[in-house]
Amino acid sequence: MVAAKKVVLAYSGGVDTSICIPYLKNIYGVSEVIAYIADLGQGDDLNIVKQKALDSGASEAFIGNLVESFIENYAYPAIRANALYLGKYPLSTALARPLIAENLVATARSCDAMAVAHGCTGKGNDQVRFDLAINALGPDLEIITPAREWKMSREEAISYGEKFGIPAPVSKKSPYSIDVNLLGRSVEAGYLEDPMRPPSDDVFEMTASIQEAPDISEEVEIEFKNGYPIKFGGENLKSIELIKSANILAGKHGFGRIDMIEDRVVGIKSREIYETPGLLLLIKAHKELESITLSPEVIDFKEFIEKKWSQLVYQGFWFGPLKEALDSFIESTQKNVNGIVKIRLHKGNAIIVGRNSSNNSLYREDLATYSHDDSFNHENAKGFIYMWGMANKIWAESSLKDSK
Amino acid sequence: MVAAKKVVLAYSGGVDTSICIPYLKNIYGVSEVIAYIADLGQGDDLNIVKQKALDSGASEAFIGNLVESFIENYAYPAIRANALYLGKYPLSTALARPLIAENLVATARSCDAMAVAHGCTGKGNDQVRFDLAINALGPDLEIITPAREWKMSREEAISYGEKFGIPAPVSKKSPYSIDVNLLGRSVEAGYLEDPMRPPSDDVFEMTASIQEAPDISEEVEIEFKNGYPIKFGGENLKSIELIKSANILAGKHGFGRIDMIEDRVVGIKSREIYETPGLLLLIKAHKELESITLSPEVIDFKEFIEKKWSQLVYQGFWFGPLKEALDSFIESTQKNVNGIVKIRLHKGNAIIVGRNSSNNSLYREDLATYSHDDSFNHENAKGFIYMWGMANKIWAESSLKDSK
C-alpha cells in the first residue's frame, strides 16, 4: 500500500508497463493510474499505445511530443560536451530519461497526482535516472516502482496481466531487450550476455553492415554555430531534420555501431550494443571543430569536464547543481566553436577530411609552416626549453648527486 | 663557440644532419664529431648512412640497434598506458626520442665527449624531447643544436654543405617532412599545412586505403599477459615480430591512419598525419581487455593517469619523477590484465568481436543476466538509490524552499 491515490505512470506500451496498471491498482491500492506516453521519435504508433493503456485500466492517457526538446535540450548539449561514457557510449538512452521524468512530474502537477511510477527493474541504470530526476524536480512526490518489487518471473507477470485483460505478447519475444528513440537503439540481453559472441545482423536497424555499405564514399559538410550543428550537407536544417539526415547518411555507410563492456551505476559490468549513427557523427565533427577553435589548455581541461558530464548524465544527475555548473563551463567555451567540418563516410568509417573556422580558427599557418613564410621565432626555443625543463633538470642533478 | 671539443651527434643520414657535421666543426669550433645512428626499424640501409656520416666529416660513426628496446621498453609501456595524445596520437615518434637520447648520452660517456648535438629545428616537439631527456640523463652535458640557430634557409644550408663535400639531394625533395620507425610514420608540411586538404594516397606506405583494402574481413585474436601482448593470431611472438605482424595485418585492412590538429609543446597548433597500424590495434585491444578485467573505479581513475602519461611523453618528460610514479600506478593495475581480445579487421575498421579473461574477468554473467539465473538482488535498489540520490534530493528540496 502506498499513500498516493492518483499516480502518473511512464507508459511504453510494452507488456511490463501494461501489467503495472492493474498491479498499481490492486496491489498498491492506487485508485487512478494516468498513463504518460513519451514520443521520443521511437517510431511506434502512439495512438495504439494510448489505447492499450486505456484498455489496461488507465483512467487517462497522455501522449507527450518530446522529440524537439529531446534533440535541442538533451542531444545538443551532449554534442557540445562531446559526451561519451567510457569514451564510447553517447548516452542516447540515458539522455531520454530525465526528459521523461520532467514530463512525468509536470503531468503529476497538472493532474494533482502525488506519485509517479515507472516499470524499471532493480539492476538497470534507468531506475536510477528516473528516480533521481523525479526527486530533483518533485522531491515531494512518491515514486512507485512495481517491477522492481513484484518478484514475479516474466511468465508469472504475463499471467497476472491476463487476469486483467492484458493480452500476452503474440509474437515470439525478441531475444533482446531493446530501447529505441530518435538518437539510436540500445540492445542487450540474450546471447549478447556472452562477451565473446559478436552481435548478429538482426541486432541492427539503423546502420548497414560494412558489407552492405556502399562501395563509394560520400562526403558531407557539417556546420556549427556556438557548438550547435546548424547545417548538414550545406543545408540549414532544424534540429529534428538535422539529426535524421545524420542518422540516414551515417547509417547508410555503416557508421555508428558500438559493442562494449559497460560499468553500470549499480556496480556490475554489462555488455551493451548500441547504434547511434547521427549522434556519434555529430560528436565526432564537433570535437574536431574544437581542435581548431579552442585553446590547448581549454581542450585539455574540457576533457575533465566532459568526462564528469558524461558520468553525471549516465548516473542520473541530469538535474543537479554540478551538472548545471559544468554546463556553464561548456557554454563559455562554445561561443568560439564556429565553422565547418568535412567528413567522408565510407564502409563503417567517418573520416575527417577537413576542418575550418573563418573567424575562430586558432590554427595559424604562418606559425606552423615549414615554408619560407614562417613567422615563428626559432631562437626563442632555447630559452623556452631552459625553463620548461628546469625543474626536471634540477631533479636529475639532485638524483645524480644522491646516487653518488 | 662552445666549450666541448668532442660532440656526439644524433645522425639520420639526411642532408640537415649531414650539414651539421662541418657546421659543428667550423662554426662551433668542435674538433671531433661522432655520429650516432639509431636503428629503430625505419628500414634504411644504415651502413650507407654510416658511410655518409664519415664522408661528411665525422671522425667516427656508430650504429645502435635499438629496435627491441624500442618495442619492449617504450612501445609496450605505451600500450599499457593506452597512450593517445589528445585521444588520437599513439606517440610513435615521441617514444623514439628519449631512447635515442639515452644512447647519445651513453655514447658520449663511452667516448668521453662533453657534449651531444641534434639537428632539430626550434618549433618542433623533438627538440624538447631530446633536450629534456639529455638533461635528465646527463645534466652536465652541453647540448648543441646547430639547426635551431643557424638561420640559413634550406637553399643556403645545402650550398653550405656542398662547400664541405655534402652532395645536394639528387631526387626531388618530398613535399612532406617524414619521420619513420617500426611503430609508424609521421607526415607533415607541404600542402598538408592546409587543414581543409585531405592527405593524398602518396602520404601512406604502411596502410592500404579503404578502397584497396580487401573485401573480406579477417579476424585475429590477441593475447595479453600483465598488460603486455604475448600472442598474435594464436602464436607466441617476440616483441619485434609481434608488432610487425600487427602492422601487416592492420595495414592490409587500412586500419591505423590519423589526421589531426595537434597542440604542440611550443604553443602552436599543427596538422599532422600519422599511420601507426599495429600500435593502434594493440592499444585498442589492450583497452578492451581492461574493460573486462579492471574494476570500474580503476578504469575511471586510470584515464587521468593515461592522459597525464601521454602528455608527459609527448612533452619530453619520459625521464622524470612524475612519469616514474605514473608507471608504478600502471604496473599495479596490469597484473590483472590477462586474457584475449578478438578483433575483426575490415575496410579501415578494427571491430572488437570478443573479449575474455579466464582468471581475471570481472564481468559476471550471473549478475548481469536478464535470464532466470539472475543472482543480483533487485530489492537492494531502493536503498541504494535512497542514498545515492540523497544529496541531490536535499539540494532539490532546499532549492524549492529557496525559490518560494
Next chain:
Amino acid sequence: MVAAKKVVLAYSGGVDTSICIPYLKNIYGVSEVIAYIADLGQGDDLNIVKQKALDSGASEAFIGNLVESFIENYAYPAIRANALYLGKYPLSTALARPLIAENLVATARSCDAMAVAHGCTGKGNDQVRFDLAINALGPDLEIITPAREWKMSREEAISYGEKFGIPAPVSKKSPYSIDVNLLGRSVEAGYLEDPMRPPSDDVFEMTASIQEAPDISEEVEIEFKNGYPIKFGGENLKSIELIKSANILAGKHGFGRIDMIEDRVVGIKSREIYETPGLLLLIKAHKELESITLSPEVIDFKEFIEKKWSQLVYQGFWFGPLKEALDSFIESTQKNVNGIVKIRLHKGNAIIVGRNSSNNSLYREDLATYSHDDSFNHENAKGFIYMWGMANKIWAESSLKDSK
C-alpha cells in the same frame, strides 16, 4: 534468521555491542557469538571489556593488540598520502575500520565462523567501511548488523539488554557520541548537531585550549626517511612512541582540533569535531618536506592522488585495486622524501620554521637567489614567455579579429 551458526562480533564493551550478543543469539538464531576486541590504543582496560563480553553471553572473547599495525600500516601510509578528507580530517577513525575488519575476518577463519557482525547503525560511515573491508577480504562471509536492523530506540535496546543480564549504563550518558584511538578522538551528536554552536571544553581530552596552552612556544624537529617519520625531537622513536610524543607535544600547545561540516558516504552532511594532534602535526611536517624534495609536477599531480586516496579510505575502499595502485604511485614518490622539518608549537599554532634535506632538496639557492651568486639565466625568460604564452596570444589575436 541467518545461515551462520557461529559469528565473530566486533566488540567495544559499549552497551550497544553488548546487546548485540543476546540479540544475535535470540533473534538471528546464532548459536555462538565470539567477541573480538581491538586494542587501538584507546586506553580502556580491555580485560574488563573482555569480561563484559563473556558476561553478555559471548562464548569466547579475544583481545587483539593492533596498535603497532595501526600506526605502521594505517597511519603512516596516511601521512605519506597527506591524507585529509575535505582538506581537513586526517581519517583517524576511518583508518581503524579496515584494520578491525581484517582481524574480524582472520578470527572468523581461525574459528571456522561463517559470519561476522558489527554494531554500526545505518547512517554512519563505519558500517560502510566495515562491510566493504569484510567483503574484500572474506567475500564469502555473511555480515550481520543487528543495530542497523533492530529498530529499537535506545531505551528499548537497553531494556532488551537488561532482560539478558546486561546492566543499563550507570553513569549519565555522555551527551556526545565518541570514538577514540591512539590517533585521536571523533566527537559528534548532542548539541554539536547545531552548526552554530561551538564545542565546549569538555569535548576535548587530548588537546589544550588556546588559553590553557603555554605562553612559551616550543620547537621540535621531525625527521623523515622515505616519507616515514623516524625521529621526533632528535630521538629515534618506534612508531607508537613517536605518535605518542607527537600527541603530547601538539596537544599541550593546543594544536590539532577540527570542527567541520562533513559529507558522509550516505549522502548527508554532518557536523564533526575531531582532535588528532600528533597525526595532524606529522602530516603538516611531511607535506612541508615534500615541498622541498618533490618536483613541482609531482607535487601538483600527487594532490589528485592524495584526494582520491583520502576519499577511498573515508568511503571504505581501503582494500581495493584503486587504493593499491594509488599506494604504488605514492611509494614511487617517497623515496626522495628524506630530511627534517622544524616546527614551532605555540597557542594552537604549528608554525613551520625550517625544512631541509641533505640529499634530496630540490631548492637551489644558486638559482633562487637575488644576490650576486645567481646562476639563473635571465635572458632565457624572453624565449620562455614567447612559447609559454603563445597559445594565449594566438587566442587573443583571434578574439580581436573576431570582434572587429
Next chain:
Amino acid sequence: MVAAKKVVLAYSGGVDTSICIPYLKNIYGVSEVIAYIADLGQGDDLNIVKQKALDSGASEAFIGNLVESFIENYAYPAIRANALYLGKYPLSTALARPLIAENLVATARSCDAMAVAHGCTGKGNDQVRFDLAINALGPDLEIITPAREWKMSREEAISYGEKFGIPAPVSKKSPYSIDVNLLGRSVEAGYLEDPMRPPSDDVFEMTASIQEAPDISEEVEIEFKNGYPIKFGGENLKSIELIKSANILAGKHGFGRIDMIEDRVVGIKSREIYETPGLLLLIKAHKELESITLSPEVIDFKEFIEKKWSQLVYQGFWFGPLKEALDSFIESTQKNVNGIVKIRLHKGNAIIVGRNSSNNSLYREDLATYSHDDSFNHENAKGFIYMWGMANKIWAESSLKDSK
C-alpha cells in the same frame, strides 16, 4: 633599439623603474616614456612617486586609482575560487599584475603608444604575468623589459641612474625584496633564501606576532551573498572598507602569515613569506560557508576548478579562455553561497565557531541527528552498501579465485 617611439612604463617609484626611464630613452631609442603609477592601496604617497617619474625623465606620469577594481574584480573572484596556490598562497601579488597590465594597455591606447614596458627581472613570476596579460589585451603592442636584459649589477644600475639625475637610494637597502598592496605583503630574498631560517619580526607589518597578539579572543561574523562578502562584524561594508576591517582584525590577532617553498613559473623553487590577513580570513570563511551550502559533488569537483584557477592566475593566464570558463563554473555555484560564518580570532588562529545559511543550508539536522527526530531511513543502508561495494566485492571474489 625597438620600433616604438612612445612607451608606457609601469612605474613604482623604486630605483629600478626609475632607471628604466633614461635607459629606455638612451639604449632602446624610445623618445617618450609615459609613467603609469598604479594605486593598489600600497599606502605610498603617489604624488611624490609621480614627481620622481617626471624627475627621472618621464614626459608624462599618470596615477591610476585601481583599489576598488582590485578588490571587487580581482580579490573577490579569488575569494569565490578559494584560491590558494599550492594550498597556501592567496595570490595577493599575483592578482595585481593583470590589473596593472590592463591599465598599461588602456593608457597605451589613449596615448597612442605602440609599446609598454615594465621593470621585472627574468626569474620572477611577475614578468610572466605582465607579459601574458599585455599580450592578451594588446597582442599588437611591443613589450619592453629593460631590467630583464640590461645585465647590470645593482651597483652598476645605480651609477647608471646617477648619470641621469636619479639619486642613489639614501637609506640602507632593505635586506628583503618586498611587494605591498591592500591585500598583503610579499617578502623574499636576503637571509630568507635559507629555508632553515625563520623570518624575524621586522619582516611583518600587517600582522602581530603570537606573543604580541591579545590574550583575549574576539569573534566576528562575516556574511556572504552569492559568494561575495557583504557584511563584516554585522556591518554592511563596501569592498575596500571590508577588506581593511578584515586586515585590521586578523592582523591584530596574528592571523595571516605564510612561510612556504613555492614552485615558480620559471621552474625553480623559491622561499616566500607573505602576510595577507584579511584575504586569508575571507577565503577561510567563504570555504566554510560552502561546506554547508554546496552539494558534496560540487564541493568535490570545485576543488579541481579552484586548483586550476589558482594555477592559471599564478602563472599569468588571468585573461584567457580557460580562466573565463572556470569563472563561469564558479559563478554557477555561488548563487547558493549565502549566509554567515562566525570566526574566533585568537593568538594566530582563526577558528570557525559557527556557520549558517537561512535559505541555502544543505545541512539537515533531521537527517544528521542521533536523536529521536531522526528522519533518515536506516534500513536503506543494506541496499546501498550492496551496490556501493558491488564492484569491489566482484574484484575480491575474482582475486580469491585467481589466487587459488
